[in-house]
Amino acid sequence: MDETVATTGSHSTGVEIPLLNNFVDGAVDYRGHQVLRSKSGFWRSARFIISVEVAERFSYYGVSSNLITYLTGPLGQSTATAAVNVNAWTGTASLLPLVGGFIADAFLGRYRTIIMASLIYILAIGMLALTTLVPSNCENLVGVTSCSPPLQVIMFFISLYFVAFAQGCHKPCALAFGADQFDATDPHEFRAKSSFFNWWYFGMSAGPAVGVFVLSYIQDNLSWGLGFGIPCIIMGLALIVFLLGTKTYRFPKKIEDKNAFVRIGQVFVEAARNWRTTPSVASLEEKACETFAHQGSQQFKFLNKALLSHDELNECGPVCSIDEVEEAKAVLRLVPIWASCLSYSTVISQTTTLFTKQGATLDRSIGSAFEIPAATLQSFIGISIIILIPIYDTILVPLTRYFTKKPFGLTMLQRIGTGIFISIGLMVVSAHVESKRLETAKEYGLLDDPAATIPMKIWWLLPQYLLVGAADVFTIVGMQEFFYDQVPSELRSIGLALYLSVTGVGNFLSGFLITILQNITGHNGEDGWISDNMNRGHIDYFYYLLAVISTVASFIYVYAAKSYVYNKKRPV
Structure with a gap:
C-alpha cells in the first residue's frame, strides 16, 4: 500500500481507448501493488460487483416484499400495526447504511466490509427461515394481536434486524466499490462511470423483479421457510462470486493525511x-x-x-x-437536497405496504386455477426499470444532450427533480384507482366483508407500479450518482449511505403519518383512513394527502437545486 504510483501522462491525451501499459493513479491491487489499467478495474471488475448486488437485492426483496403478508398472517398482526412495523424495519434498514459506510470509510475498507456483511446476511436469513418453521394457527383466529410463541416472534424480529444491518453494510460499500473501478481522470472511463450507475440500477431492479415474483409465490403457496431459505443460498453463492473477482479489483490508495x-x-x-x-x-x-x-x-x-x-x-x-x-x-451543501427528497421516499414506501394490501383485496386469478400473490406486482417495478434504463442510457441521454448541450443530457439534480414530479402523478393515479376499488366494493355490497374478493382485476394497480419504476429511473439513479460524486473521495461510502438514508427517513415518516392519521380519523371506534377493513377505510385520502405534501416538497427541492453549487469542476 505504500508504493508510489507511476505517472504516465496518459490522462492528458484525448484517446478513447486507454493505453495498455499505464498505471492507474491513486489505486492499487489487493496486495498493495500498482495496477495496470488494462488488467484491472473498469467493466471487467464492475461486472463481478454488479452480479453480487443483483443477488443481494434478490435476497433483500425476497424478505421485504411480502413481509406485511407474513406479519398479518402467521404472526397475526393488524394491518396498521404491520404497516408501521414494516415501515420501521425498512426505515431502519435504509438508515443503517450510515453505520455501514462509517465502518467502511473509517476502519475496514469497502472490500472487507462487503465480505463481513455477506457473512452476516447468510447467518441472518438462515435464522429467519428457521423461525418460520414454528407452526402457527393465526389464520384461524380473529381479533388477536399475536398468536405465535413469544420466543418465535422475538427471534424473528432479531433475525430481521440483522438482515437490515447486513444490507446496511453491504449496499453503500458495494456501490462505492463498483464506482471505484472507474478512473475519473481518464476520459473513456469517466464517461463509462455515468453509465455504470444506470446499469447498476438495472441490475438492482432485475434481482427484485425475479425475487418478488418467484419468492412471493413460494411464500404464499408452499412454505415461508423455503421462501426465506432460498435467499440464504443465493447470498452464499454471491459471496463466492465476489471473491472470484478479487485479483481484478482496484483498491483506493490510502492517503497519509488526517482522516x-x-x-x-x-x-x-x-x-x-x-x-x-x-x-x-x-x-x-x-x-x-x-x-x-x-x-x-x-x-x-x-x-x-x-x-x-x-x-x-x-x-x-x-x-x-x-x-x-x-x-x-x-458536505453541508448536501443537506437541503437530502431533506427535500424525503417526500419522494415517503411516497415510494407505500409500494411494500398499502399497495400490497390493496392488491390482496382484488381478483388475482389468472385462468380458472391460478392466483398470483398480491406482492407479485412489485416485480413490475423492476420490469419497468429494466425496460427504461436502456432507453434512458441509449436514447434519452443523447436526445437531451442535443438540446441541453451537456455531456450527460440532464444534470444530476435535474434528473432527481424529474422523478420527484413523476411521484406526484403516481399518488394521484393511486388515489384514483383506490377510489374506483371502494366504489366497486360499495356497488356489490361488500363494504362490511373485509375477506371478500372485490370483482375488480388486480391489474388496475399496474399503472402505479410502473410509475414507481419510471420515477426511480430518474430520482434513485440520480441520487446515487449525486451523493457519490459530491463528497470527498474518502467518504463515498458515507455519501451513498446518505442517499440510502433518504429512503429510511421516508419510511419512518410514512409510519409516523399513518399513526397520526389513525389517531385522528379512527377515534371513537370508527374506521380510520387506514383500517383493517380496507373497504371501510380511505387510503385514497391518504394518497391525495401524500400528493399535496410532495407538491409542496417539490417547490422546496427546486429552490434548493437552483441554489446548489457543484463542488467539482465536471460536466454535470
Missing part, C-alpha cells in the same frame, strides 16, 4: 470555538473567494471562522486550512 471525518469535524469544532471572534473575518473570506473563485465559498460563511487562530495575537496559523473548510461546506 476525512476528523478534517470535516474539526472545521465545525473550530468554527464553533471561534464564533464570537470577529477580527480578520472579512480578510479571510476574501482570501477564500480569491483562492477558489466560485460561489461555493460564499455559502455557509460561518464556517470561514474555522480559518481563524484561537488567539489573534498568536503568530501561529489556524488549525484548519481553506481546503478543509471548502470540504466541509461541500
Whole structure:
C-alpha cells in the first residue's frame, strides 16, 4: 500500500481507448501493488460487483416484499400495526447504511466490509427461515394481536434486524466499490462511470423483479421457510462470486493525511470555538473567494471562522486550512437536497405496504386455477426499470444532450427533480384507482366483508407500479450518482449511505403519518383512513394527502437545486 504510483501522462491525451501499459493513479491491487489499467478495474471488475448486488437485492426483496403478508398472517398482526412495523424495519434498514459506510470509510475498507456483511446476511436469513418453521394457527383466529410463541416472534424480529444491518453494510460499500473501478481522470472511463450507475440500477431492479415474483409465490403457496431459505443460498453463492473477482479489483490508495471525518469535524469544532471572534473575518473570506473563485465559498460563511487562530495575537496559523473548510461546506451543501427528497421516499414506501394490501383485496386469478400473490406486482417495478434504463442510457441521454448541450443530457439534480414530479402523478393515479376499488366494493355490497374478493382485476394497480419504476429511473439513479460524486473521495461510502438514508427517513415518516392519521380519523371506534377493513377505510385520502405534501416538497427541492453549487469542476 505504500508504493508510489507511476505517472504516465496518459490522462492528458484525448484517446478513447486507454493505453495498455499505464498505471492507474491513486489505486492499487489487493496486495498493495500498482495496477495496470488494462488488467484491472473498469467493466471487467464492475461486472463481478454488479452480479453480487443483483443477488443481494434478490435476497433483500425476497424478505421485504411480502413481509406485511407474513406479519398479518402467521404472526397475526393488524394491518396498521404491520404497516408501521414494516415501515420501521425498512426505515431502519435504509438508515443503517450510515453505520455501514462509517465502518467502511473509517476502519475496514469497502472490500472487507462487503465480505463481513455477506457473512452476516447468510447467518441472518438462515435464522429467519428457521423461525418460520414454528407452526402457527393465526389464520384461524380473529381479533388477536399475536398468536405465535413469544420466543418465535422475538427471534424473528432479531433475525430481521440483522438482515437490515447486513444490507446496511453491504449496499453503500458495494456501490462505492463498483464506482471505484472507474478512473475519473481518464476520459473513456469517466464517461463509462455515468453509465455504470444506470446499469447498476438495472441490475438492482432485475434481482427484485425475479425475487418478488418467484419468492412471493413460494411464500404464499408452499412454505415461508423455503421462501426465506432460498435467499440464504443465493447470498452464499454471491459471496463466492465476489471473491472470484478479487485479483481484478482496484483498491483506493490510502492517503497519509488526517482522516476525512476528523478534517470535516474539526472545521465545525473550530468554527464553533471561534464564533464570537470577529477580527480578520472579512480578510479571510476574501482570501477564500480569491483562492477558489466560485460561489461555493460564499455559502455557509460561518464556517470561514474555522480559518481563524484561537488567539489573534498568536503568530501561529489556524488549525484548519481553506481546503478543509471548502470540504466541509461541500458536505453541508448536501443537506437541503437530502431533506427535500424525503417526500419522494415517503411516497415510494407505500409500494411494500398499502399497495400490497390493496392488491390482496382484488381478483388475482389468472385462468380458472391460478392466483398470483398480491406482492407479485412489485416485480413490475423492476420490469419497468429494466425496460427504461436502456432507453434512458441509449436514447434519452443523447436526445437531451442535443438540446441541453451537456455531456450527460440532464444534470444530476435535474434528473432527481424529474422523478420527484413523476411521484406526484403516481399518488394521484393511486388515489384514483383506490377510489374506483371502494366504489366497486360499495356497488356489490361488500363494504362490511373485509375477506371478500372485490370483482375488480388486480391489474388496475399496474399503472402505479410502473410509475414507481419510471420515477426511480430518474430520482434513485440520480441520487446515487449525486451523493457519490459530491463528497470527498474518502467518504463515498458515507455519501451513498446518505442517499440510502433518504429512503429510511421516508419510511419512518410514512409510519409516523399513518399513526397520526389513525389517531385522528379512527377515534371513537370508527374506521380510520387506514383500517383493517380496507373497504371501510380511505387510503385514497391518504394518497391525495401524500400528493399535496410532495407538491409542496417539490417547490422546496427546486429552490434548493437552483441554489446548489457543484463542488467539482465536471460536466454535470
